[in-house]
Structures are given as structure tokens and as C-alpha cells.
Amino acid sequence: MKMTRRELAGAVAGVAGAAVARAAAGPDDVLQKAIEDVRESTAAIAKYDLPMATEPAFEFRA
Amino acid sequence: MRRTFGGDIFFAGIAELSAGLRAGDISAADLARAFSERLEKLGPRYNALALSLRERGLDTAGEADDEIKRGRLRGPLQGIPYAAKDLLSAAGKPTTWGAPPYAGQIFDYDATPIARLEKARAPLIGKLAMVALAGGCGYGYASASMFGPGLNPWDVTRWSGGSSSGPASAVAAGLVPFALGSETWGSIMTPCAYCGITGVRPTYGLVSRYGAMALSWTLDKIGPMARSAEDCGIVLQAIAGGDSKDPGSAGKGFHYVPQYARKFEDTRIGFAAVDVEEWAEPSAQPAFREALKVLGGIGCPMAETELPDYPYELVIGYIIASEAAAVFEPLIAGGRVDELPDREQAARLKAAIDVRAKDYLKAMRIRRLAQDALRALFIDFDILVSPAMFGPAPTVDAPLDARPARPAPSRRGLSALSAAGNLAGLPAVFLPCGFAGGLPVGIQLVGRPFTENTLLAVAGEFQKRTDWHKMRPPVPSLKD
Numbered sequence: 001m002k003m004t005r006r007e008l009a010g011a012v013a014g015v016a017g018a019a020v021a022r023a024a025a026g027p028d029d030v031l032q033k034a035i036e037d038v039r040e041s042t043a044a045i046a047k048y049d050l051p052m053a054t055e056p057a058f059e060f061r062a
Numbered sequence: 063m064r065r066t067f068g069g070d071i072f073f074a075g076i077a078e079l080s081a082g083l084r085a086g087d088i089s090a091a092d093l094a095r096a097f098s099e100r101l102e103k104l105g106p107r108y109n110a111l112a113l114s115l116r117e118r119g120l121d122t123a124g125e126a127d128d129e130i131k132r133g134r135l136r137g138p139l140q141g142i143p144y145a146a147k148d149l150l151s152a153a154g155k156p157t158t159w160g161a162p163p164y165a166g167q168i169f170d171y172d173a174t175p176i177a178r179l180e181k182a183r184a185p186l187i188g189k190l191a192m193v194a195l196a197g198g199c200g201y202g203y204a205s206a207s208m209f210g211p212g213l214n215p216w217d218v219t220r221w222s223g224g225s226s227s228g229p230a231s232a233v234a235a236g237l238v239p240f241a242l243g244s245e246t247w248g249s250i251m252t253p254c255a256y257c258g259i260t261g262v263r264p265t266y267g268l269v270s271r272y273g274a275m276a277l278s279w280t281l282d283k284i285g286p287m288a289r290s291a292e293d294c295g296i297v298l299q300a301i302a303g304g305d306s307k308d309p310g311s312a313g314k315g316f317h318y319v320p321q322y323a324r325k326f327e328d329t330r331i332g333f334a335a336v337d338v339e340e341w342a343e344p345s346a347q348p349a350f351r352e353a354l355k356v357l358g359g360i361g362c363p364m365a366e367t368e369l370p371d372y373p374y375e376l377v378i379g380y381i382i383a384s385e386a387a388a389v390f391e392p393l394i395a396g397g398r399v400d401e402l403p404d405r406e407q408a409a410r411l412k413a414a415i416d417v418r419a420k421d422y423l424k425a426m427r428i429r430r431l432a433q434d435a436l437r438a439l440f441i442d443f444d445i446l447v448s449p450a451m452f453g454p455a456p457t458v459d460a461p462l463d464a465r466p467a468r469p470a471p472s473r474r475g476l477s478a479l480s481a482a483g484n485l486a487g488l489p490a491v492f493l494p495c496g497f498a499g500g501l502p503v504g505i506q507l508v509g510r511p512f513t514e515n516t517l518l519a520v521a522g523e524f525q526k527r528t529d530w531h532k533m534r535p536p537v538p539s540l541k542d
Contacts (some may be wrong), residue, residue, distance in 0.1 A: 030405050034413035041380050042421050045375070048428055055435060056426030057280070 090141030094123035108231035109210040112148040119187035145188035161194040162332035175275025190228030197225040198386040199410035206404030215535035223253030230257040240288035254492040255450035258502025266487030267312030270305030291521035299441040320519035331441035332367035334475030343453030349496025370435035374481035387414035448476040454501035
């Protein structure tokens with residue numbers, strides 16, 4: 001799957017308007033927003049097509 | 063005639079200080095005492111000081127003086143005082159990681175980089191403030207630290223950057239000749255850019271992390287923050303090297319020999335005009351344009367390029383969140399995560415605890431492809447250059463995810479170079495390149511693994527042709 005950087009940036013972080021709304025949010029709202037962000041990121045990761053043979057960068061070496 | 067240190071010993075380079083020590087113009091003890099006093103008095107002004115280690119520093123300085131008198135010369139850092147981000151352990155002293163739940167934490171050993179500097183007889187005179195848990199999982203405001211928001215010496219209403227906030231402020235204000243910081247994703251780069259200092263993010267595995275707080279095992283790096291590329295090279299040589307106590311250690315050392323790096327005419331630099339013309343804030347664009355001109359003037363062939371199309375920021379954010387949640391599981395499960403100063407950071411850590419293994423592995427598989435694609439890009443280039451941050455430091459109370467209302471850039475260029483470089487474990491040098499609205503801005507040079515000398519050679523030549531790294535903020539005197 002191809003995604004533009006803009007789409008991905010939207011999935012990862014909020015925008016200025018969201019920051020303003022957040023300032024007035026209660027603790028539960030902040031947690032709910034964080035949970036939703038993780039869900040969105042997980043969905044974006046899940047959609048990414050990979051060749052089956054791709055091994056994770058585990059035991060990572062530069 | 064006694065050395066004058068360019069009129070101000072607190073902004074002298076390491077080589078000059080070292081020459082002064084060896085010539086007997088000043089003693090290591092006097093140097094440690096003078097910098098300690100400055101760090102203790104001015105450090106709190108910037109929320110930069112976590113803990114003074116004056117006594118420990120003076121002990122080491124005394125040993126350095128004895129050795130210099132006896133002709134037992136260890137290297138250019140002998141007798142040069144420094145301070146370290148409070149993420150690195152110093153035996154017997156508190157190591158807080160910038161977070162209230164760890165305020166009383168004490169280790170009985172030195173972190174390896176500190177132990178190596180001790181061996182070089184560089185006196186450790188203090189621990190420096192940082193964003194809590196090195197900003198793990200992200201945070202909403204500059205105040206996300208038990209030490210308060212890092213304040214910028216160029217304008218104390220501005221943020222110093224994070225998470226290595228104390229090291230950047232302390233170096234910029236001349237409170238220490240150099241400092242140790244850490245980077246997982248941008249934590250050396252951001253404060254270097256905002257405070258107008260020079261820093262190195264070493265290749266993953268070059269510098270041991272033993273004794274450093276883990277945030278992300280596959281991404282954490284320790285690096286020097288100083289006033290010039292030369293000073294960073296000297297410090298990197300001392301702290302680099304294999305360490306069996308760090309499972310991520312590459313087992314390689316580093317010798318600072320920029321004179322033997324690839325010739326400038328053979329060093330191909332890739333850049334993206336869109337980074338400067340569309341991604342950068344308008345006030346910073348002239349400085350970035352001029353920086354590209356200076357690099358071209360060095361003689362390096364320059365060509366336009368862009369990053370391969372991968373979701374670098376999504377992937378690195380996901381990996382950090384997954385690994386940080388695993389590292390701090392006891393903090394999260396035990397409820398003390400709510401003691402963190404930034405409620406957004408606490409919420410993100412809690413939310414990340416539910417990331418599943420298959421999703422983490424998927425992110426790590428995408429990382430593998432991105433790493434391969436970057437390796438292919440570096441067939442055509444030796445260095446990629448981009449703005450370190452697209453604008454100057456924000457105000458201290460600004461939400462950190464606020465973005466200026468501007469049209470979306472037409473191309474990605476190298477705008478995600480920080481995320482891409484960290485994902486692939488690539489080294490980077492960060493250096494100041496001018497001012498925007500009276501505040502520093504800087505560029506990043508990113509290279510192949512273990513090409514720090516090439517990066518430092520180009521950065522050093524840039525600094526021979528510019529004076530940005532010599533600029534000093536309006537630091538008050540100790541009497542003020």
C-alpha cells in the first residue's frame with residue numbers, strides 16, 4: 001500500500017486545532033485520544049503491504 | 063605570556079583549553095571550580111541543572127593536574143570538565159531520568175560513556191536536566207520534565223528543545239565545554255538546532271548505552287553536544303568503542319581523523335530544495351539557502367534527491383511506543399506513570415501497553431525495507447543534508463504539535479530525514495547555520511553507518527567558513 005507522507009502524518013499526530021481542544025480536555029479524554037491514536041497507527045501499519053519474506057529489523061545492526 | 067582563551071575561557075574550544083592546561087596557564091582544578099560555579103549559578107536560570115557534582119569533578123581534576131605535572135598525558139580531554147544528561151548513571155548519585163517516580167534512584171556504577179571519560183580524566187561536574195523518560199511516547203508541552211521546561215539561553219521565553227534540554231542550554235550558555243546527550247528520535251538534533259550548538263548522533267551501536275536509561279533498545283544512541291564539530295569529534299573518540307555490557311554494541315571504535323576522510327570533491331551531497339522553500343518556515347529559509355551555498359562552495363558535488371517513499375515517522379513512533387511501553391511496564395502497571403509532569407505522555411504510555419507483538423513486528427519489517435531503500439540511496443550520495451528543524455524554537459508554553467498554517471508542501475523531499483536516519487541507525491552531525499528572528503537554526507548532515515569522520519570533516523570545513531557556531535547568547539554575569 002502506498003500512503004503519502006501527509007496521510008501518514010495525519011495518522012501519527014494531531015494538528016494545531018486538536019492541540020487547542022486538548023488543552024481543555026479532561027484526563028479521560030486525553031487517555032481516550034491516546035488510545036485512538038495507537039489504534040489509528042496500528043491500522044495504518046496493518047494496511048502496509050509487505051513481501052512475505054521480509055524479516056523484521058530484529059537484532060538490529062546498522 | 064599566559065593564554066587569554068579568546069577573551070572568554072567559558073567559550074573556548076577543547077583544544078585551546080587542553081593547550082592551556084598543558085602549558086600551565088590554568089589548572090584542571092581551577093577550570094573545574096570555575097565551570098562548577100557557573101553551572102550552579104546560571105544552570106537553574108535555564109532549568110538546565112539536575113545535580114551539581116562539583117566534588118567528584120574536583121577529585122578528577124586533581125588527578126588530572128597531578129598527571130599533567132608528571133608528564134602522564136592521556137589525551138585532549140584530560141582536565142576538561144563536562145556534564146551529562148541525567149539519563150546516564152554516575153555511581154552513588156541520583157539519576158532521575160527527569161521523572162518524579164525515579165527521583166530517588168541511585169546506581170552504584172558509572173555508565174560506560176562516563177567511565178570512559180573518567181579514564182580520560184575529564185571531570186564530571188554535573189548532571190543535566192532532560193524531558194521525562196527522554197520524552198518516551200511523545201509529550202504535549204515543554205514542561206514535560208521534573209526540572210521544568212528547558213529554557214533557551216538565546217531567549218528564555220523560548221524552549222531549549224528536548225529531550226536533551228539541559229545539555230543544550232548548558233553548552234550554549236558556556237556552563238560546560240561539552241556535554242553528553244542521547245537521541246532516540248531527535249533528542250540531540252532538536253536542542254542543538256534550537257540552542258545553536260553542534261552535536262553528533264553516532265551510528266547505532268558505536269557508543270555503549272550501558273548505564274543509560276533504555277527508552278527503545280533498537281533506537282537509543284548516546285552522543286556529544288559541544289560548540290564545534292572538532293570538539294564533538296574529540297569527545298566521540300573518547301566515548302566510542304565496543305562494550306560487552308551493551309547488547310547493541312557494534313564492537314567498533316572511532317578515531318577522529320577528519321583529515322583522512324573522503325576528499326570533498328568526491329563527497330556527494332544530496333539535498334531537496336523543497337525542504338528549504340516549502341517545508342521550512344519563511345523566517346528560516348534565508349539561513350538554509352545560505353547553508354546550502356556554503357556546502358556547495360566547499361567543493362562537494364551537490365544534487366537534488368528525495369527520500370524513498372516509506373512511512374518513516376509512523377514506523378519510528380510505533381516502534382518507540384511499543385518498546386517504551388515494554389521498558390516502563392512496571393511504571394505503567396503500578397500507576398506511578400500518572401506522576402509524570404505531562405499528562406499526554408502518561409496517557410500515551412498507557413495506551414501503548416496494548417500494542418500487539420504482530421503489529422510491532424510489522425513495524426520492524428517495514429523498517430527493514432526502509433533501511434534497504436536508504437542503503438540504495440546512499441549508493442549515489444555520501445551525505446544527505448536537510449534543515450535540522452524547520453524553524454526556530456517555539457515559545458515555552460506552546461503545544462508541541464502545533465503547526466503553522468501554511469500550504470502543504472508539494473513533495474516530501476528529505477523532510478523525514480530525522481525519522482529515516484534514526485530508523486536506519488545512521489550517524490548525523492547537527493550544526494548551526496544562522497538565525498531566524500534572533501533565534502538559532504541549524505542543519506543536519508546524515509551519512510552511511512560509521513562515516514562520522516566524513517560528516518565531521520564537512521561540518522568542520524563548514525565551520526571554518528562560517529561563524530555561526532561562535533555566536534554567544536546574552537548570558538548574564540555571575541554577579542547579576
